[in-house]
Amino acid sequence: MIEDLKKLFLRFNYSDENGFILNAPTLNKGEHLSIGFDNKRKEFNIHLTDDNINVPGAKRRNFIFTMSAFRFFLFLNRFDTFYKHSIVDLILSSKTNLGKLKKNKFIVNTFVTSDEAEDKLIHKRKNGRHWKFRENFDLDLIVDNFKHIDEVDLSNNSFYLAYKLKNNNLALQGILYKFENLNGLYFIPIKKYNRFTKHMAIAMYNYFNAYPTEETLPLRQLMYERLKHPYLDKEEAKRLQS
Secondary structure (H helix, E strand, O other), X not given: OHHHHHOOEEEEEEEOOOEEEEEEEOOOOOEEEEEEEEOOOOEEEEEEEEOOOOOOOOOOEEEEEEEEHHXXXXXXXXXXXXXXXXXXXXXHOOEEOHHHHHHOOOEEEOOOOOHHHHHHHEEEEOOOOEEEEOOOOOOXXXXXXXXXXXXXXXXXXXXXXXXXXXXXXXXXXXXXXXXXXXXXXXXXXXXXXXXXXXXHHHHHHHHHHHOOOOOOHHHHHHHHHHHHOOOOOHHHHHHHHO
């Protein structure tokens, strides 16, 4: 698992002529996902690239989503407003207190969401356009910072992943927020958060489906299947665990 983690990367490129593109590996060997905006075509696209194909002129890219700049930025504007209202409602409806958190015996990690985590774990090069996990990152930085909630001085304007120890394994229970201006703690159970993310995905799907085009069909089909069958099939689960 650690070796697989070290292979992960994010690569950014931008130019006024061509636009921007973000590359990231997929679970399939020799394949990467690209999300980009083409300044020449004035369109946003998502595609998969087969890095195993080296024959000049051969088709390497499989486009699963393409949308005009006007329609895409209109979507961003509408979805951004909807998302902000929804996430605020989600958080404000989840207020808690330290006593309840201690009663549940939550365990949090004070490192992975800290400001120093990025510098300690991520190696940036090419002026910050290429991100990759450091080959020699120290796992003890993560392991040693799992602490019971009553041992932690929670920082203002921060968030933590909350776990419980079950059968000698850490099981994610939810997300804990602390906001200085709101003067309180907010805990979103993982099931509640998963419902929220599914609700957001449905909203995106409904928007794309309201303006159906052949260029957005592959992504709409993929979203439909994932929303219809939200759990990983057995083959995917095995691949993630290997």
